[in-house]
Every structure is written in C-alpha cells, then in structure tokens.
Amino acid sequence: MERVLGLLLLLLTLAHAFPATPEPCELDEDGVRCVCNFSDPQPNWSSAFLCTGAVDVEFYGGGRSLEHFLKRVDTEADPRQYGDLVKSLPWQRLTVGDARVPAPMLFGVLRMLGYSGLKELTLENLEVTGTTLPPLLEASGPDLNTLRLRNVSWATGGAWLAELQQWLKPGLKVLSIAQAHSFNFSCEQVRVFPALATLDLSENPELGEKGLISALCPSKFPALQVLALRNAGMETPSGVCSALAAASVQLEELDLSHNSLRDTASAPGCDWPSKLNSLNLSFTELEQVPKGLPAKLSVLDLSYNRLDRKPRPDELPKVDKLSLEGNPFLTPEAHSEENNSGVVTAPVHSSLAVGVSGILAVFQGAGLFA
Ligand SMILES: *[C@@H]1O[C@H](CO)[C@@H](O)[C@H](O)[C@H]1NC(C)=O
Ligand SMILES: *[C@@H]1O[C@H](CO)[C@@H](O)[C@H](O)[C@H]1NC(C)=O
Ligand SMILES: *[C@@H]1O[C@H](CO)[C@@H](O)[C@H](O)[C@H]1NC(C)=O
Ligand SMILES: *[C@@H]1O[C@H](CO)[C@@H](O)[C@H](O)[C@H]1NC(C)=O
Ligand SMILES: *[C@@H]1O[C@H](CO)[C@@H](O)[C@H](O)[C@H]1NC(C)=O
Numbered sequence: 001m002e003r004v005l006g007l008l009l010l011l012l013t014l015a016h017a018f019p020a021t022p023e024p025c026e027l028d029e030d031g032v033r034c035v036c037n038f039s040d041p042q043p044n045w046s047s048a049f050l051c052t053g054a055v056d057v058e059f060y061g062g063g064r065s066l067e068h069f070l071k072r073v074d075t076e077a078d079p080r081q082y083g084d085l086v087k088s089l090p091w092q093r094l095t096v097g098d099a100r101v102p103a104p105m106l107f108g109v110l111r112m113l114g115y116s117g118l119k120e121l122t123l124e125n126l127e128v129t130g131t132t133l134p135p136l137l138e139a140s141g142p143d144l145n146t147l148r149l150r151n152v153s154w155a156t157g158g159a160w161l162a163e164l165q166q167w168l169k170p171g172l173k174v175l176s177i178a179q180a181h182s183f184n185f186s187c188e189q190v191r192v193f194p195a196l197a198t199l200d201l202s203e204n205p206e207l208g209e210k211g212l213i214s215a216l217c218p219s220k221f222p223a224l225q226v227l228a229l230r231n232a233g234m235e236t237p238s239g240v241c242s243a244l245a246a247a248s249v250q251l252e253e254l255d256l257s258h259n260s261l262r263d264t265a266s267a268p269g270c271d272w273p274s275k276l277n278s279l280n281l282s283f284t285e286l287e288q289v290p291k292g293l294p295a296k297l298s299v300l301d302l303s304y305n306r307l308d309r310k311p312r313p314d315e316l317p318k319v320d321k322l323s324l325e326g327n328p329f330l331t332p333e334a335h336s337e338e339n340n341s342g343v344v345t346a347p348v349h350s351s352l353a354v355g356v357s358g359i360l361a362v363f364q365g366a367g368l369f370a
C-alpha cells in the first residue's frame with residue numbers, strides 16, 4: 001500500500017514538473033534535425049525558434065487551418081527586410097505538412113525561402129486554398145534541387161503545377177508527386193523544366209495511361225532521364241510506350257513496378273525511347289514476358305511476378321542484367337499458396353507436398369486449371 005502511494009506521489013510530482021502540453025518542437029542531439037508538431041489546440045508557436053539552427057526542418061500543422069494567420073501576415077511585404085535573417089538559416093531540407101494553407105501564404109513563404117540555401121522541399125497532406133497573383137519577378141523562390149509533393153490538393157485544379165513553378169528557380173532536378181488530386185495540367189501554361197532529370201509519379205493509382213499522357217506535358221521535360229510510375233494504374237507496357245511516344249519523352253530508366261500489368265498480344269508496335277536502358281517490371285503480376293518490350297536493355301527486372309516457366313531467349317530483349325527472382329518457376333511451393341488456379345494447398349514442407357505442388361505448377365503451366 002505504501003509503495004502504491006509512493007508511486008502516486010511520484011507521478012503527481014512528475015506531472016507537475018512536466019506540463020500537460022509538451023513543447024511542439026524538438027531538436028535532435030546533434031542539432032541537425034528539428035521537428036515541430038503543432039497539433040495542440042493552443043500551440044506555442046514561438047517554440048519554432050528552436051529550429052533556426054537546424055539543417056533538416058519539419059513543420060506539421062496538426063491538420064489546422066492557417067487561414068486566420070493571413071490577416072496577421074503581410075504577404076505583400078518586401079521580403080528583402082527578412083532577407084538577412086533568412087540567408088543566415090542553415091536549412092537544407094524543409095517539410096511542411098498537415099494543414100490547410102491559403103495560396104498567398106504558401107507562395108509568400110516560397111518567396112522568402114528565395115533568400116535561403118534550401119535544396120529540398122517536401123509538402124505533404126496540405127490543402128492549398130484560394131489563388132494568388134503571379135509573382136512580379138519570375139522565379140523569386142528557392143533554388144531547389146528536389147521538390148516532393150504528397151497528398152497536396154489545390155483550389156486551382158490542373159493549373160497548380162504552372163502556378164507553383166513560377167515561384168521556383170529553374171534548376172529543379174527531382175520532382176515527385178504522390179497521391180495527387182489533379183494531373184490534368186494546363187500544359188500550355190507549364191514552362192520548360194530545363195534541368196529536371198527525375199520525375200516520380202508513383203503512388204497515384206488513379207493516374208493510368210490516359211492520365212500519364214496529360215501529365216507528361218510534351219517538350220516540357222527535355223532533360224528527363226528517369227521516370228518512376230510505381231503503383232500508378234499502368235495497365236500494359238505498350239500503353240506506357242504509347243504515352244511516352246505521344247509526349248516525345250526521352251528516358252534512360254523506366255520503373256513500372258507495383259502495377260498490375262496485362263500482356264497485350266495484339267498491341268500495335270510502338271517505338272520506345274531510344275536511350276531507354278533500364279526497365280523495372282517487378283511486382284506486376286505478369287504471367288509471361290510481355291510482347292513489344294525494347295529490343296535491347298542493360299537492366300530488365302522481372303522479379304516477383306507469376307512466371308510459370310523460365311522465359312525463352314526469344315521472348316526476352318537482349319539484356320545484360322536480368323532479374324527473375326521470386327517467380328513461381330523458381331519456387332514451386334510458393335506458387336501453390338496462390339489462389340489464381342482455384343487450387344489451395346497448405347504450404348507443407350514435406351518432400352511429398354513439394355512434389356505435388358510441382359506437379360500442380362506444371363498443370364498450371366499447361367493451362368489445365370486456367
Ligand atoms: C502530431 O501529433 C499528433 C498528436 O499527437 C499525432 O497524431 C500526429 O501523428 C503527429 N504528426 C506527426 C507528423 O508526427
Ligand atoms: C514557448 O516557447 C519558447 C521557446 O521555446 C519558450 O521560451 C516559452 O517559455 C514557451 N512559452 C510557453 C508558454 O510555454
Ligand atoms: C490528405 O490530406 C488531407 C489534408 O489536406 C487529410 O485530411 C487527409 O487525411 C490526407 N490523406 C491521407 C491519405 O493522408
Ligand atoms: C482538364 O482541364 C481542361 C482545361 O485545362 C478542361 O477543359 C477539362 O475538362 C479538364 N478535365 C478534367 C477531367 O478535369
Ligand atoms: C525494381 O522495383 C522494385 C520494387 O519497386 C525494387 O525493389 C527493385 O530494386 C527495382 N529494381 C531495380 C533493378 O532497380
């Protein structure tokens with residue numbers, strides 16, 4: 001009993017020493033990473049000053065609306081008055097998330113970050129409301145290397161990319177857009193991304209090949225080398241090829257992993273980008289090597305598909321590095337765990353079970369259960 005009382009006393013003193021609302025911002029021991037989560041209804045905003053010396057900074061708004069701040073912030077103020085302060089910030093990577101932000105405020109922040117050395121910006125779970133006038137000076141925002149957007153919605157719909165682009169200096173190399181709400185870009189308003197080498201449109205299951213055509217604004221990505229389309233609703237390699245051809249995009253690497261791809265036996269011929277040398281078709285549920293792949297590749301990843309037998313050389317492009325791991329023809333016992341034949345066998349690891357599942361795999365290969 002005494003011990004329980006002692007514990008209770010201790011807890012009470014602790015509760016007194018540490019107030020119920022924790023400080024929203026935390027700086028790590030090395031002073032490199034600083035994370036603020038303003039999820040409290042009455043957060044201490046000035047806690048953010050803790051982050052002025054950090055390199056990696058993350059601000060989360062706890063899902064709140066920042067609209068009422070607009071009255072207090074003068075977004076039209078001459079940012080040069082903050083210039084020296086912002087220039088002194090060592091921020092390299094900044095993440096802003098979990099909030100509803102008026103467009104004038106977001107772009108006001110970008111304008112201010114134009115004085116900083118920021119290299120990477122991530123926006124996630126943001127709802128950008130309203131619209132704003134274009135900047136007086138082109139590209140007055142930060143000179144970013146990498147811009148990542150995840151689940152950002154814009155009141156301006158398909159015009160958002162062109163609008164956001166106006167604030168960025170033209171050196172952007174990596175652009176990633178996940179869980180987008182609109183890819184219906186107004187391409188005539190989008191300007192050229194002269195240095196963009198990597199475009200990542202992964203994690204947009206609604207995109208599809210039609211959406212890809214409208215997202216790949218023709219001749220706006222002249223330096224593109226890598227296009228990632230993981231889990232982006234792609235259906236056939238030849239459909240993707242047609243979309244690339246329609247946008248006359250040149251590429252070296254294409255990642256189509258994590259889509260459920262169909263083979264299209266009667267697909268019309270399509271010319272792949274001439275420099276394409278790496279194609280990732282892993283985790284795409286393929287049951288055979290699709291027809292109409294590029295004739296020659298350095299890397300072809302066909303791992304973790306449903307290939308029942310080793311592909312014949314005449315079914316494959318001329319390829320230096322071929323990956324086939326995780327296909328049922330290599331692991332027959334794993335195949336019997338799948339339901340695609342309607343035959344379900346427990347993964348028993350006796351030699352008999354392996355033999356039986358091997359026979360089932362052969363039958364499936366012969367199409368007997370198809
Ligand atoms: C912020 O804090 C809230 C409440 O504790 C939590 O639910 C949320 O996941 C946190 N957000 C981040 C990005 O850590
Ligand atoms: C708010 O944060 C600042 C900076 O960390 C601190 O000095 C101040 O005491 C805090 N105010 C409250 C009410 O906790
Ligand atoms: C996307 O962002 C909105 C806020 O704009 C948030 O309410 C929603 O939960 C987010 N969705 C996901 C899947 O994180
Ligand atoms: C895409 O945007 C164009 C105008 O830029 C509009 O006419 C069209 O209806 C939009 N399509 C969708 C599906 O939103
Ligand atoms: C292909 O994609 C998978 C899954 O996204 C990834 O694990 C793998 O490393 C990629 N292969 C190559 C050759 O990059």
Ligand SMILES: *[C@@H]1O[C@H](CO)[C@@H](O)[C@H](O)[C@H]1NC(C)=O
Nearest residue numbers: 337338339340342343344345
């Ligand atoms: C396989 O079938 C079992 C029982 O019929 C079912 O519970 C399971 O979800 C199925 N798995 C897949 C991957 O479809």
